[in-house]
Amino acid sequence: MMRYGQGIRPGSFADCNGVRQGEKMRILWVCNIALPQIARCMPEINMPTGGGWMTGFLEGVLCCPDIELGICFPRVGTAGVSEGQADGFCFYSFGPVIKAPEKYDSAVEEQMKEIIRRFDPDILHVFGTEFAHSLAAVRAFARPLATVINIQGLVSIYARHFMGDVPGWVQRGFTLRDLLRWDNLSIQQKKFVKRGEFEKEALRLSGNVIGRTDWDRACSKQMNPDIRYFFLNETLRDSFYMGKWEIESCDPHRIFVSLSQASFPIKGLHYVLEAVRMLAEEFHDIHLYVAGNDITRGFSATFQDRLKLSIYGKYIIKTIEEYGLRSRVTFLGFCNEQQMKEQYVSCRVFVSPSTIENESNSVSEAKILGVPVVASFVGGVTGRISHGEDGFLYQHDAPYMLAYYVRKLFMEDELAGMLSENARQNAQRLHDREKNRQRALEIYEQIFEQTGKGGTHEPKTI
Numbered sequence: 001m002m003r004y005g006q007g008i009r010p011g012s013f014a015d016c017n018g019v020r021q022g023e024k025m026r027i028l029w030v031c032n033i034a035l036p037q038i039a040r041c042m043p044e045i046n047m048p049t050g051g052g053w054m055t056g057f058l059e060g061v062l063c064c065p066d067i068e069l070g071i072c073f074p075r076v077g078t079a080g081v082s083e084g085q086a087d088g089f090c091f092y093s094f095g096p097v098i099k100a101p102e103k104y105d106s107a108v109e110e111q112m113k114e115i116i117r118r119f120d121p122d123i124l125h126v127f128g129t130e131f132a133h134s135l136a137a138v139r140a141f142a143r144p145l146a147t148v149i150n151i152q153g154l155v156s157i158y159a160r161h162f163m164g165d166v167p168g169w170v171q172r173g174f175t176l177r178d179l180l181r182w183d184n185l186s187i188q189q190k191k192f193v194k195r196g197e198f199e200k201e202a203l204r205l206s207g208n209v210i211g212r213t214d215w216d217r218a219c220s221k222q223m224n225p226d227i228r229y230f231f232l233n234e235t236l237r238d239s240f241y242m243g244k245w246e247i248e249s250c251d252p253h254r255i256f257v258s259l260s261q262a263s264f265p266i267k268g269l270h271y272v273l274e275a276v277r278m279l280a281e282e283f284h285d286i287h288l289y290v291a292g293n294d295i296t297r298g299f300s301a302t303f304q305d306r307l308k309l310s311i312y313g314k315y316i317i318k319t320i321e322e323y324g325l326r327s328r329v330t331f332l333g334f335c336n337e338q339q340m341k342e343q344y345v346s347c348r349v350f351v352s353p354s355t356i357e358n359e360s361n362s363v364s365e366a367k368i369l370g371v372p373v374v375a376s377f378v379g380g381v382t383g384r385i386s387h388g389e390d391g392f393l394y395q396h397d398a399p400y401m402l403a404y405y406v407r408k409l410f411m412e413d414e415l416a417g418m419l420s421e422n423a424r425q426n427a428q429r430l431h432d433r434e435k436n437r438q439r440a441l442e443i444y445e446q447i448f449e450q451t452g453k454g455g456t457h458e459p460k461t462i
Contacts, residue, residue: 025448027061028121029071030112030137032128034093038071041086045075054127056235060437062088067444070119072112074133081114090119096133102191104132104198112140121146123447126206128152129199138202146451148208148230148443151216153358156196156223161356161378162189164265165397170315177308184311185265203227208447213359213380230443235436236365237337244424245345245370247417253283253410256347256371258340258362259292265312268353268376268396270319275403277323283410287328289343294331296320344371348416349409355396357381367391368427370420374405390422
């Protein structure tokens with residue numbers, strides 16, 4: 001690989017204000033959240049529970065002495081640009097219109113221009129296209145060949161699968177909370193469509209994209225046929241590379257799902273409840289644990305909770321009550337890294353029930369620990385599980401098939417053990433930290449070379 005000068009000590013702090021040292025690449029990340037490495041420097045910021053794969057990515061990049069890294073992220077309740085430093089990189093926060101992600105704010109674009117002026121990046125690396133600030137960053141940088149977008153999910157595509165077969169009264173209904181916020185499911189879907197327009201423009205204005213599945217490659221190339229696609233598997237959080245699921249120590253009839261955005265029917269919680277109802281007739285101690293946003297608000301225990309209930313949350317409570325599952329479902333709320341790992345190794349089966357998904361980070365975490373996985377056959381997940389070899393796939397709107405595969409894993413220890421071992425081996429290969437780190441550096445170097453900084457030839461793509 002091409003090298004850029006002598007570099008700095010891995011983990012040391014590089015200058016934040018555009019002063020160059022040799023020929024090191026200066027790369028600016030645009031993230032949707034403050035990563036844990038930043039949150040530890042800022043006690044006023046809550047430690048994030050999502051974006052775990054970016055943490056692994058960051059650790060790999062910080063090992064490279066030829067890169068000077070800056071990270072910017074939205075910070076709620078602030079105005080203007082603030083900056084700071086962590087061990088090995090500098091960071092910037094900007095004040096977004098966080099309560100209206102479907103709206104474009106030109107002030108955010110101006111803040112992005114200020115951050116770009118201060119850091120003076122060679123490459124802009126945008127993580128995700130779900131929010132308008134991604135487009136603002138791409139516009140502010142205005143260098144397509146030096147811009148790369150990392151596909152997470154694609155809201156323009158998700159909008160098509162949003163409702164997940166929930167009844168019409170749920171799609172169009174309102175609770176008091178929904179009326180006050182003017183934000184029921186139908187309106188939320190329209191907001192996804194609007195956000196999708198920003199997403200499409202960001203991809204049209206970018207010269208490069210990083211993805212990891214056939215699904216994100218197909219979708220991004222349809223939005224911009226000329227975009228250069230680079231394949232890169234994700235690196236997971238450190239703790240998931242240690243330890244493993246053991247059939248002898250798990251709860252034999254425990255199901256775990258991780259739904260960070262459970263407030264949307266797109267995540268398929270209502271399908272899982274139907275499958276659990278079918279299984280409860282045979283397995284009287286079956287229990288479903290749900291990590292992520294508790295849309296039932298503790299089953300609306302207080303009057304204040306009931307006032308804050310969304311229409312989808314109301315539907316989930318109604319479904320739980322009708323199915324007699326009140327004592328069989330536990331909402332865990334948002335879980336940190338260690339809590340997630342404890343849930344994985346405690347369950348018998350991990351379920352990914354989304355109506356659409358790129359590649360679920362939770363599926364990857366479950367697989368590398370060896371947890372038997374049953375996932376809906378959607379999006380990029382179809383290429384991440386080999387049916388019957390390292391997990392099971394089912395039609396997303398066929399909860400009876402979800403129940404069938406979960407039952408098999410409840411009943412057949414040998415099958416569960418085989419899937420577990422295969423899943424671990426395959427996940428270790430896909431999420432090899434060193435291979436993924438090297439691949440990330442290759443991508444950066446190829447983009448750097450094509451911009452005229454290090455050469456003019458076109459990058460190799462996969």
